[in-house]
Amino acid sequence: MNKKILFTGGGSAGHVTVNVALIPYFLEQEWDVTYIGSKDGIEKEIITNEFSQIPYHGISSGKLRRYFSWKNFTDPLRVMKGFMEAYSTIKKEKPSVIFSKGGFVSVPVVMAAKMAGVPVAIHESDFTPGLANKLAAPFATKIYTTFPETLKALPEEKAVCAGAVIRKELFEGDAKQGRRLADFHSAKPILLVMGGSLGAKKINEAIRTNLSELLKTFQIIHICGKDNVDPSFNQEGYRQYEYVTSELPHFLAATNYVVSRAGSNSIFELLALKKPMLLIPLSKNASRGDQIINADSFVKQGYALKLEEEELTNDSFLLAIRQLQEKRQEMMENMDKSSGAMTIEEMFLQLTSMRKTGKSK
CATH class of the missing domain: 3.40.50.2000 (Glycogen Phosphorylase B;)
Structure with a gap:
């Protein structure tokens, strides 16, 4: 049974934190773990420092802007290049499930995963979905949210409120x-x-x-x-x-x-x-x-x-x-008095169920 997961997400530490919380649990359960991020973003520094044993694949990444910039005309080319690089990596690594924390670099990865037939789970931390996750949502299998109110902005059949995923070492x-x-x-x-x-x-x-x-x-x-x-x-x-x-x-x-x-x-x-x-x-x-x-x-x-x-x-x-x-x-x-959140163990079970069935439960 294939026990291999690929993580993606980057651009800021916030787009890596949940991955850093989940990765140790998968390693403890003897899963093969690999990571796709940008070639020189902060996620590369964090992942390679924290988990030197994990293969890190850097891809091209363009920023998705809501304002005018001349780079809006060239960054789509970087995103397309990133898509091809991500697809090549996914086909080579053959993960059974992909987990995306978001950020600009994750969009081509999630799109490539859909084309490669690999189930993808996205995690949206904020009250309202970010632009990257909005673009990635149609290609995702499951979407986890931190705030229950966020469910209203996402496809009902895919979205579930998991609460925050807290790193156990904290x-x-x-x-x-x-x-x-x-x-x-x-x-x-x-x-x-x-x-x-x-x-x-x-x-x-x-x-x-x-x-x-x-x-x-x-x-x-x-x-x-x-x-x-x-x-x-x-x-x-x-x-x-x-x-x-x-x-x-x-x-x-x-x-x-x-x-x-x-x-x-x-x-x-x-x-x-x-x-x-x-x-x-x-x-x-x-x-x-x-x-x-x-x-x-x-x-x-x-x-x-x-x-x-x-x-x-x-x-x-x-x-x-x-x-x-x-x-x-x-x-x-x-x-x-605050309510609890989904534990890492619970999320692990849901992600592994995606691997077995190829779809979310």
Whole structure:
């Protein structure tokens, strides 16, 4: 019986996180695992670092834009090339099922899978489907969603709400180890700042501009994105990182408060770990507005506070941080009442059933 799965997804860490959660379980069950991503995207760095034993196949990828750009005329050619490369890889690897987390690179892979006759499961994290997953949906066998409201925008016969898929290693962090790694102590609370894998300029600026004031109350772990570490700010109680992997569970275990973007994967992980959060979603000027919707949902349920990027000033930021401290207990009580999500084991069983039947159940 063929036990081989191919994963795809990329463009940002959010389009790799669920894959990183699922891959170890398949490896433990002695499945052959392979990955298709872009040739130089962040997914290549993450997958090759985390799973050196997995074959990684880089393909051409074009960005799918909702605005005018001259690259809109050339990127379709890259997508077509990526489709041919993906089809060739699928025929060579012969996976029995494909799992796509989304992102631009996944579209030609899902299309090629349909042509190759391989069942495909897509995971959509956000409240509203992204453009890549909208394009890929007709070619998919099953579509998992994080938010139940997302089902309304997808084919009823394919879509199922699975909730968030949480990496099990996040629950295995040790707070003492987290403080030791950051050279912190236990006498002052820790504020973890996450701007996403690519960083967030305005969040980085807000932290550094208000650093002296924040350090009166907190020790700060600042994950600021690639090439965004600024050594001139190095000082006691403040640690900067471009991106963290093995350290993250320990940092989260030690963390008392979080400032974050509002990507679905990240905020559901923070919810599962019961971390009070201030969300600063990407603005509509820089995105399709999905993070704003995600943040609004969490605010409505009492899991988080939200500060719009357009309203981000020194005063508004410090006020929001004070409110976060005041509402910490209330948020944690609300998080205790949150509903569970599909376990990795449950998703594993559904994906393996696709392999056996060639269709979703």
